[in-house]
Amino acid sequence: MLTLAASALFVRLGVWQLHRADFKVDLLQRYAAAATAAPQSFASVALNPPADAFPRIDVRGQYVADRVYLLDNPKHDDLGGVEVFVPLQLTGSSRLLLVDLGFLPGNGTDKTPQLPVLPTGVQHLHGLYLPPPPRGFEMGGNALARQTTWPKKSIYLDPTQVAADLGATLYPRMLSLDADPASIYVRVHTLDFGDMPPARHRAYAFQWFSFAVAVIVILLVVNRDKRRKRRQPPTDHVDGP
Secondary structure, three states: OHHHHHHHHHHHHHHHHHHHHHHHHHHHHHHHHHOOOOOEOHHHOOOOOOOOOOOEEEEEEEEOOOOOEEEOOOOOOOOOEEEEEEEEEEOOOOOEEEEEEEEEEOOOOOOOOOOOOOOOOOEEEEEEEEOOOOOOOOOOOOOOOOOOOOOEEEOOOOHHHHHHHHOOOEOOOEEEEOOOOOOOOEOOOOOOOOOOOHHHHHHHHHHHHHHHHHHHHHHHHHHHHHHHHHHOOOOOOOOOO
16 A cells, blocks of 8 residues: 555646646746737736746837846856846836846857947837746845946845845846847847756656656565565475484
């Protein structure tokens, strides 16, 4: 009974991992479809964006050009580089929308790439309204609070810390700009699942199913050996004189 219970548990864990893989594959497909979808009204999704969906929006506003933030750990290039974020003051709104301008490639050194000058005046921008990048493991506390000049750099981007640093209220998501072949920024965005992409979930599912088979095989082998020992006739002993 214990063996059957353990096997059932392993099977259930394997099925759960497969469901997680299918869920993330579905997210990736929806993300890819959203990149070419028609823009929708930002007002309809601004404060309550749909869960597990990625609306494509267009907005108008002015860059807060002297408040640039650099994410120092994006996985784009072996030569290093930074992901560049800047607040956007939307027309007719007191909130700021954080805009992901894209990845600025480095030159193989630890030196921050030269940032292009941001355009002035009202900008008409369009892209995906996405959750902020995953934070990962925070080391050393709030790096933004320790810096006194911009651009400010950090190995993770916490919107709460950015809002406090700006002394402003941010929208719950950020605008990831559409790709532009004419831009110096690299805008090849994808969903970042960290260390758990769909393939990893499938690998764990295979592992759990292997465990389920293994415990059944072990039970059968052990019981077969016991039955074989029971069938063996007793050995006759001849007493000496």
